[in-house]
Amino acid sequence: MITEEQVRKVLEDVQDPHLHTTLAELNAIKEIKVKEKLLSLKLAIAQPGTAEQMQLQQEVVAALKEAGAPSVGLRFEKLPDDVIAKYGSEEEEGGKTLLDRKDKTTFISVTSGKGGVGKSTVSVNLAVSLARQGKKVGIIDADIYGFSVPDMMGIEERPKVVGERIHPVERFGVQVISMGFFVEDNSPIIWRGPMLGKMLNNFFNEVEWDELDYLILDLPPGTGDVALDIHSMLPHSKELIVTTPHATAAFVAARAGAMALKTEHEILGVIENMAYFESKVTGEKEYVFGQGGGPKLAEELQSEVLAQVPLGQPDIDEDVFAPSVYAEDHQIGKIYTDIAEKVIQKTEKE
Numbered sequence: 001m002i003t004e005e006q007v008r009k010v011l012e013d014v015q016d017p018h019l020h021t022t023l024a025e026l027n028a029i030k031e032i033k034v035k036e037k038l039l040s041l042k043l044a045i046a047q048p049g050t051a052e053q054m055q056l057q058q059e060v061v062a063a064l065k066e067a068g069a070p071s072v073g074l075r076f077e078k079l080p081d082d083v084i085a086k087y088g089s090e091e092e093e094g095g096k097t098l099l100d101r102k103d104k105t106t107f108i109s110v111t112s113g114k115g116g117v118g119k120s121t122v123s124v125n126l127a128v129s130l131a132r133q134g135k136k137v138g139i140i141d142a143d144i145y146g147f148s149v150p151d152m153m154g155i156e157e158r159p160k161v162v163g164e165r166i167h168p169v170e171r172f173g174v175q176v177i178s179m180g181f182f183v184e185d186n187s188p189i190i191w192r193g194p195m196l197g198k199m200l201n202n203f204f205n206e207v208e209w210d211e212l213d214y215l216i217l218d219l220p221p222g223t224g225d226v227a228l229d230i231h232s233m234l235p236h237s238k239e240l241i242v243t244t245p246h247a248t249a250a251f252v253a254a255r256a257g258a259m260a261l262k263t264e265h266e267i268l269g270v271i272e273n274m275a276y277f278e279s280k281v282t283g284e285k286e287y288v289f290g291q292g293g294g295p296k297l298a299e300e301l302q303s304e305v306l307a308q309v310p311l312g313q314p315d316i317d318e319d320v321f322a323p324s325v326y327a328e329d330h331q332i333g334k335i336y337t338d339i340a341e342k343v344i345q346k347t348e349k350e
């Protein structure tokens with residue numbers, strides 16, 4: 001059990017990430033409630049909802065747990081303007097953000113009509129395959145309802161924070177940032193729309209991306225708030241739409257695609273995932289999830305099917321654990337190489 005006094009002690013040297021002044025001096029510790037199983041805490045900071053908040057959150061929770069706190073519920077609010085004005089300094093930073101150099105980077109949003117069709121699998125394998133082609137690639141796992149990229153790529157480390165910049169984790173030559181990095185214990189995320197938009201903005205602006213030829217965005221399914229945010233934030237983003245071969249799945253995906261068309265996002269193409277099952281014994285193909293969804297969707301969007309990816313799992317490699325990454329010489333890995341080549345061809349000829 002931890003006491004209020006101990007909590008204050010733990011927080012003693014913790015600084016506001018933007019004002020570089022201790023929370024104690026800023027009178028920013030707004031509430032400490034110690035209950036049997038939960039310590040709840042409210043802190044005021046200069047810029048809530050930023051990547052720095054997430055970093056601070058992680059540090060504070062970790063330190064409190066180490067000091068013996070049970071579960072920690074941490075809330076943030078904004079410091080009063082006069083406090084910010086008093087302690088604030090002129091904005092430092094003149095660093096170029098990702099969005100400033102968007103002319104160099106091709107943004108590819110991977111979308112689908114609904115979840116579970118393989119959007120993240122496609123995002124991850126496209127990213128890895130582009131990197132295998134020598135491209136500089138990043139991936140943002142922006143599916144706040146079900147971030148999965150770190151697990152899929154077997155990433156265990158967390159991004160480093162240097163100064164006020166977050167450095168993505170690199171795996172298979174791909175720079176990775178995920179909502180999952182900033183959430184403790186896989187707790188479900190209940191942020192609402194505007195917060196999500198802010199988070200994404202941070203991913204663009206506060207992450208220290210190395211040079212990027214491609215940035216792949218694994219978006220939440222459907223046409224929700226976040227997807228819309230992306231469309232307004234990245235007017236030049238290109239779209240890759242994932243569907244299963246089932247006709248109704250394609251129908252749902254068409255709605256996501258229609259939005260891309262409306263917002264003048266170029267659709268690179270359709271990936272039909274889980275297209276068939278091929279028997280290793282007889283080589284026979286079985287269309288377990290139906291047939292025709294991909295081509296139908298492509299037609300509707302006046303686009304094309306870039307690939308039909310069959311059912312199949314990556315081979316387990318004990319040394320490089322990455323449960324959803326297909327090796328380059330895997331049958332499906334080769335299909336992803338093909339997809340990467342097509343994507344390069346389609347995006348570079350402009």
Ligand SMILES: Nc1ncnc2c1ncn2[C@@H]1O[C@H](COP(=O)(O)OP(=O)(O)O)[C@@H](O)[C@H]1O
Binds near residue numbers: 273312
């Ligand atoms: N071609 C495939 N063959 C077999 N399993 C697949 C294939 N594509 C995806 N999966 C599996 O299906 C599940 C859902 O895929 P995921 O990429 O997480 O979908 P989404 O991001 O659209 O929710 C995962 O368990 C994934 O490993």
Ligand SMILES: [Mg+2]
Binds near residue numbers: 119120146
């Ligand atoms: Mg996903």
